[in-house]
Amino acid sequence: MAAKGGLLMLENFIGGKFLPCSSYLDSYDPSTGEVYCHVPNSGKEEVEAAVEAARAAFPGWSSRSPQERSQVLQRLADLLEQSLEELAQAESKDQGKTITLARTMDIPRAVQNFRFFASSILHHTSECTQMDHLGYLHYTVRAPVGIAALISPWNLPLYLLTWKIAPAIAAGNTVIAKPSELTSMTAWMMCRLMEKAGVPPGVVNIVFGTGPRVGEALVSHPEVPLISFTGSQPTAERITQLSAPHCKKLSLELGGKNPAIIFEDANLDECIPTTVRSSFANQGEICLSTSRIFVQKSIYSEFLKRFVEATRMWKVGIPSDPSADMGALISKAHLEKVRSYIKKARMEGAQILCGEGVDKLNLPPRNQAGYFMLPTVITDVKDESCCMKEEIFGPVTCVVPFDSEEEVIQRANSVKYGLAATVWSGNVGRVHRVAKKLQSGLVWTNCWLIRELNLPFGGMKRSGVGREGAKDSYEFFTEVKTITVKH
Ligand SMILES: NC(=O)C1=CN([C@@H]2O[C@H](COP(=O)(O)OP(=O)(O)OC[C@H]3O[C@@H](n4cnc5c(N)ncnc54)[C@H](O)[C@@H]3O)[C@@H](O)[C@H]2O)C=CC1
Numbered sequence: 001m002a003a004k005g006g007l008l009m010l011e012n013f014i015g016g017k018f019l020p021c022s023s024y025l026d027s028y029d030p031s032t033g034e035v036y037c038h039v040p041n042s043g044k045e046e047v048e049a050a051v052e053a054a055r056a057a058f059p060g061w062s063s064r065s066p067q068e069r070s071q072v073l074q075r076l077a078d079l080l081e082q083s084l085e086e087l088a089q090a091e092s093k094d095q096g097k098t099i100t101l102a103r104t105m106d107i108p109r110a111v112q113n114f115r116f117f118a119s120s121i122l123h124h125t126s127e128c129t130q131m132d133h134l135g136y137l138h139y140t141v142r143a144p145v146g147i148a149a150l151i152s153p154w155n156l157p158l159y160l161l162t163w164k165i166a167p168a169i170a171a172g173n174t175v176i177a178k179p180s181e182l183t184s185m186t187a188w189m190m191c192r193l194m195e196k197a198g199v200p201p202g203v204v205n206i207v208f209g210t211g212p213r214v215g216e217a218l219v220s221h222p223e224v225p226l227i228s229f230t231g232s233q234p235t236a237e238r239i240t241q242l243s244a245p246h247c248k249k250l251s252l253e254l255g256g257k258n259p260a261i262i263f264e265d266a267n268l269d270e271c272i273p274t275t276v277r278s279s280f281a282n283q284g285e286i287c288l289s290t291s292r293i294f295v296q297k298s299i300y301s302e303f304l305k306r307f308v309e310a311t312r313m314w315k316v317g318i319p320s321d322p323s324a325d326m327g328a329l330i331s332k333a334h335l336e337k338v339r340s341y342i343k344k345a346r347m348e349g350a351q352i353l354c355g356e357g358v359d360k361l362n363l364p365p366r367n368q369a370g371y372f373m374l375p376t377v378i379t380d381v382k383d384e385s386c387c388m389k390e391e392i393f394g395p396v397t398c399v400v401p402f403d404s405e406e407e408v409i410q411r412a413n414s415v416k417y418g419l420a421a422t423v424w425s426g427n428v429g430r431v432h433r434v435a436k437k438l439q440s441g442l443v444w445t446n447c448w449l450i451r452e453l454n455l456p457f458g459g460m461k462r463s464g465v466g467r468e469g470a471k472d473s474y475e476f477f478t479e480v481k482t483i484t485v486k487h
């Protein structure tokens with residue numbers, strides 16, 4: 001670890017060693033707008049070195065038993081857990097999220113990702129079919145694919161990176177991971193635990209830097225046969241183009257324009273606080289965040305009044321304030337992008353009921369240049385508006401009325417995305433009926449973000465390709481072979 005001007009300089013982690021890079025990027029603290037560390041600006045050279053290390057480590061790691069690999073994952077989980085507070089502080093500073101969310105969600109889930117796949121890798125079975133009348137037996141075997149490229153975004157840095165690293169190495173692959181250049185800190189901190197956890201050199205390699213430079217070098221490398229990516233749809237398109245000539249295996253977890261559908265028989269005492277959380281937790285920077293709220297006409301006015309009141313109680317504060325509900329957005333550019341949607345909504349004649357441009361944000365003097373904004377509720381907005389169609393990925397949600405079940409299903413499905421929906425109703429039959437008709441990879445009814453890691457996670461339409469979860473990740477990170485035996 002080096003320091004430039006007193007600021008920490010992260011290093012790539014390749015073949016079990018920390019290696020400096022020839023150039024560096026500035027990384028900003030979103031709560032102040034100041035540079036607070038430097039991140040390697042890696043490129044082709046670093047990818048070549050990582051491929052060499054991952055290739056060398058593959059024969060040894062892939063031939064270990066699932067039990068041996070599982071023990072290594074368990075040790076890494078324990079070490080992460082022992083560093084929970086330190087990692088949570090770092091994640092909150094690097095990303096802008098509240099310390100409370102980092103402590104209670106991000107880092108515990110990173111620990112859980114390793115524990116979960118350490119266990120699930122022990123329980124897979126393969127298929128076997130008999131053709132006794134002809135004298136044949138068929139069965140399948142699975143083998144790790146090779147070197148996996150894992151590319152993750154900035155919104156849930158360690159949470160999403162480990163959701164990819166854990167299943168990939170549990171299945172016997174070696175990996176080259178590239179976190180977002182905006183949030184590299186906790187990935188680098190995790191590298192410091194690898195040796196102690198017993199992860200052999202070259203099994204986990206991390207190259208830091210930008211998408212166009214190091215990301216593209218990685219995804220187009222001919223010796224990297226599979227790519228797991230979480231991020232935006234335009235980047236997914238680019239990765240698909242670059243990987244197509246090599247016929248790589250692809251898993252793409254992309255954005256959403258997630259509806260909440262609130263029927264007149266919903267329990268509003270539960271629905272309102274949960275929908276405030278689903279709209280604004282992590283500054284609305286979660287692919288599963290609610291951004292279109294459809295409310296049945298008979299309860300529309302009451303819902304809107306109570307929802308706006310509850311939103312105004314959602315406290316924006318500096319990330320280290322344990323009482324804050326929301327911190328800073330990731331970057332200045334992102335803050336401006338999110339604000340531009342509110343401006344467009346105003347120009348279209350929509351009403352901004354609270355938040356940006358309506359209420360006052362109170363911040364300490366040191367944080368005036370930070371990337372903060374208030375949670376914002378828009379109404380009187382048409383379904384055709386960009387605010388109702390495009391992923392804003394910020395603390396902005398639209399509330400609109402609806403009449404009937406058929407109508408709301410059609411409107412909820414009328415966007416290019418299909419990731420996550422929530423349905424609020426006391427009518428069990430309706431809940432099942434609506435959930436089945438929604439074009440959405442995930443539907444939460446009368447709740448939000450309750451995760452069962454065994455089951456498929458992923459989106460329909462432009463929200464992605466493939467699913468992640470115990471069985472799905474195992475299938476993605478392995479190649480299957482069918483063997484026939486004459487007897
Ligand atoms: N999971 C999700 O749904 C996410 C959605 N987004 C959406 O994307 C928008 C833009 O955010 P970005 O950080 O720019 O997302 P992005 O999709 O550009 O970045 C995600 C990851 O991909 C890498 N990357 C970018 N270009 C690449 C390329 N050509 N080849 C290989 N890797 C590449 C980035 O360095 C980062 O690690 C956000 O405003 C939001 O709407 C962003 C993050 C997560």
Ligand SMILES: N/C(=C\C=C\C(=O)O)C(=O)O
Binds near residue numbers: 286
């Ligand atoms: N992929 C994202 C969230 C995943 C959450 C989970 O697995 O629980 C995202 O926000 O990009």
